[in-house]
Structure formats: C-alpha cells, structure tokens
Amino acid sequence: xxxxxxxxxxxxxxxxxxxxxxxxxxxxxxxxxxxxxxxxxxxxxxxxxxxxxxxxxxxxxxxxxxxxxxxxxxxxxxxxxxxxxxxxxxxxxxxxxxxxxxxxxxxxxxxxxxxxxxxxxxxxxxxxxxxxxxxxxxxxxxxxxxxxxxxxxxxxxxxxxxxxxxxxxxxxxxxxxxxxxxxxxxxxxx
Numbered sequence: 513x514x515x516x517x518x519x520x521x522x523x524x525x526x527x528x529x530x531x532x533x534x535x536x537x538x539x540x541x542x543x544x545x546x547x548x549x550x551x552x553x554x555x556x557x558x559x560x561x562x563x564x565x566x567x568x569x570x571x572x573x574x575x576x577x578x579x580x581x582x583x584x585x586x587x588x589x590x591x592x593x594x595x596x597x598x599x600x601x602x603x604x605x606x607x608x609x610x611x612x613x614x615x616x617x618x619x620x621x622x623x624x625x626x627x628x629x630x631x632x633x634x635x636x637x638x639x640x641x642x643x644x645x646x647x648x649x650x651x652x653x654x655x656x657x658x659x660x661x662x663x664x665x666x667x668x669x670x671x672x673x674x675x676x677x678x679x680x681x682x683x684x685x686x687x688x689x690x691x692x693x694x695x696x697x698x699x700x701x702x
Contacts, residue, residue, distance in 0.1 A: 516597050517539060518535075518539075518571075519601075519602045521535050521536030550573075553588070558573040564687075581630055600682065602642045604624075605646065608644075610645055611673045615697050616694075617690065
C-alpha cells in the first residue's frame with residue numbers, strides 16, 4: 513500500500529515558524545527520523561519518499577502557499593497515486609488548544625483554506641487528517657494575523673510537543689492502521 517502524507521504550510525523562511533506551518537514542520541520532523549532527502553519540483557512542490565514498515569511512503573509539501581495547496585499537488589509526477597493510495601493531510605487546527613493532536617477521516621474544513629483547496633483539486637474530502645492544535649484568537653477578525661503569527665514561550669513549547677505527537681501519530685497510522693491510531697490519539701488527555 514502507498515501512503516501519501518501532505519503537510520500544509522506556506523513556503524519560505526518568513527513563514528517557517530508560524531502557527532500555520534505546523535503541517536510542514538511535522539512532515540519535516542518525520543523525514544528527519546528516516547534521513548529522507550527532499551527534492552523540489554520547481555517552486556510548486558517539495559517531496560521525498562521512503563519505506564516504513566514495508567509500506568511505500570511519500571511526503572509532500574505544496575509550495576504554492578496555503579490557499580492554493582491543492583494546485584501544488586498537481587505537479588507531483590505520480591499524481592494518480594492520490595486515487596490509489598492512502599492520503600493523510602497534516603495541518604494546523606484552531607479548534608484545539610496548542611499541542612493537542614487529533615486524527616479525523618473526511619468531513620468539513622472549518623474554514624481552513626488549505627483543506628478547501630485540496631478538496632477542490634482532489635474532488636473528495638475522504639482522506640485522513642492529522643490535526644495539530646494551535647489555539648484560536650480572541651476574535652474571528654484576528655484569525656489571519658493569528659495563524660501567521662509566531663508562538664513564543666509556553667505556547668511555542670506546547671506546539672512543539674504537539675508536532676512531536678503528530679509525528680508519532682503518523683507512525684502509529686503506518687504501523688497499526690488509522691482506526692487504531694485514531695482511537696489511541698483521540699482518547700489521549702492532552
């Protein structure tokens with residue numbers, strides 16, 4: 513079975529430490545534990561691949577900015593794998609406090625524009641999601657500034673812990689299957 517793990521975020525150093533880039537940081541951490549090397553397809557997509565537990569795994573980071581994440585996937589040379597493999601999307605989630613990690617299959621996007629773009633491109637919402645809690649601002653008007661902000665202090669530590677937990681959740685999905693992983697991570701007290 514082929515697994516495609518897509519981390520959502522914005523390209524460039526300017527955004528690398530923002531709350532919105534939790535998905536990028538998680539797939540980067542995952543690739544580092546296996547020493548996988550990233551390669552770029554122009555300025556549209558970064559990807560790497562390897563094997564985990566006998567399963568072929570592709571990690572992808574669309575470099576087309578969050579709102580056009582789906583467009584970036586079109587540049588993946590093995591795009592047809594999206595209909596044949598198991599897709600897992602790792603993204604930031606404002607509905608959870610910083611550091612909380614939950615796994616979900618399908619469903620709505622809660623206004624997450626990166627997810628909206630993926631669903632539009634792939635014509636389905638039937639994929640796994642590893643959601644990394646980043647908390648939410650006091651008012652909806654502040655949402656853009658909030659997700660593009662850089663956490664500090666205790667919040668930063670909680671987010672880093674959540675990103676480590678998300679890497680473990682990905683490993684659990686690959687080793688135990690998504691349903692067991694979901695039961696395990698969604699039942700955790702954070």
